[in-house]
Each structure stands twice: as C-alpha cells, then as structure tokens.
Amino acid sequence: MVGTNTLRVAKNAPDFIARAEELLGFPIEIIAGREEARLIYLGAAHSLPATKERRLVVDIGGGSTEFIIGSQFKAQVTESLPLGCVSYSLRFFPDGKLGKTNFRDAILTARNEIQRITHSYPPQEWQLAVGTSGTARSLRDILELNDWSASDITLQGMEKLKAELIKRDNIKYVNLNGLKADRAPVLAGGLAVMIAIFEELSIDKMIVAEGALRDGVLYDLLVVAPRKRHARLHRGLVPAPLPCGYGTVRARDGVGRTAVSHGVRRRV
DSSP, rough: OOOHHHHHHHHTTTHHHHHHHHSSSOEEEOOHHHHHHHHHHHHHHHTTTOOOHHHHHHHSSSSEEEEEETTTTEEEHHHHHHHHHHHHHHHHHHHGGGOOOHHHHHHHHHHHHHHHTGGGGGGGGOEEEEHHHHHHHHHHHHHHHTSSSSSEEEHEEEHHHHHHHHHHHHHHOOOOOOOOOHHHHHHHHHHHHHHHHHHHHHHHEEESSSHHHHHHHIIIIIIIIIHHHHHHHHHHHOOOOTTOOOHHHHOOOHHHHHHHHHTOOOOO
C-alpha cells in the first residue's frame, strides 16, 4: 500500500498508519511527491494512445498537485506542489462561500506557487496537456454538459464556470449538469488551482486521461518491478523482495472509518 500527500503532512500519520495496517494486514509506504508523480504518469500513459509526443500531465489531488513531462511510458520531469482541491477549498472558500475575492485570492496564491517550477515546464517542451484524477474529470464533465466546452478542458470554459459559481454565491446553491454530490465541496478549490495552472503554464486546452496513480502503482508492481528483479538476477545480484499488497490508501470500508476517526483526508 502507498500513502500520498495526506500522510506526508498529517501530524497523526503514525497513529493512522498503525491502525490502517492492522485493519488491512499490509504495510503502508509513504511515497515522496516526485515518486507519486512518476506513478501518476505511468498510469496516465497506459490509458492514452501510444504516440510519441511529449506530454504535460497534471494531477490535482486533495492536498498536492503533480506535474510531469514525459514521452510514451517514461516520465522525464517530475514535480509536486502543495496545491489541492481539498486544501484550497477549505482555505479560500470557507463554508462554501463563492465570491470574486475568494477566487482571486485562491488563483493568485496558486499562481505564485506554480511560478517556482514554470522554468521546467515551458510550452516548447511539450505538445499535449493531459489532466488526470477527480478534479480534471469533474471539470471536463461539467464544461461539456453545460455547453461551455466541446470536450476538452479550456480556460474559456473554466472562466464561464467560475462566473456561474460566483453568481450562485455559495456552493449549496450550485446545481450544475455533470456535478456529482461528492465533488461539490471541493469544486471551487480545484477550479481555482486548474485556472492558475492554465495561466502559468500557457495551456490552451487539456484532454483527460482515465488512468492515474492507482493504475501506475499496479503497472509498476506487475510489470516494472518484475523486470527490475529479472535484470538483477541476470547480473548475478540478489533481487529486492517485491512489496506485499502494493496499492493506494483510499478512504473506504474499514480504512475509510479509520481515516475519518483520525481526521485524515483522502486523495480525491
């Protein structure tokens, strides 16, 4: 099992991990942000056509966002920043408030954070922008089903969505085609982060890949790790043992109840 940003920053992570490992029967490994980015790219790449263009893959999670440039199945540039749909919704949109000032502050703060890595992600270094995970899928569905974009995520479409949210004043009054109930509380934060990403990295449009972290973890376990073990054996080296029960920590079933009781939020 692997844990991501939530367990990297949670003060009560040791207590949660001990309880989760007891329930699951498997050890939990907390992975670094760049390793998370590599696995996200691996999962996204295997859900896309096997073309040779360089891709910019962006994954907005609950507490962090990963940025990857890669080609085919290899990640070449990886970064992780503390931007998330949950953390930004809680910080900038308290009690579901949707005002112009809320969005302005959230977008400016996210842009300032992203400016730290813009030199590594210039537009000339990639040809296709790809979004993964819940925020990207939710934005794509909302923009398409409300006729704000044909199929991809666009800055123009997101600006229309932002204007509609400001008009509603509070997330409890928002009822949009394509907006699922579990995504509503984190919609504003995810939207603000995505707008900042488009503006700072000069993205015109973004497609959405269905594969992400979970898929990358599984592929790494079933394909990449055995290849590395075989290579080590071929060189006469003792292979490292395969991790047992490699997967991603998600708030569901018993682990979900443990996550809630310990105040730990899942990646969304």
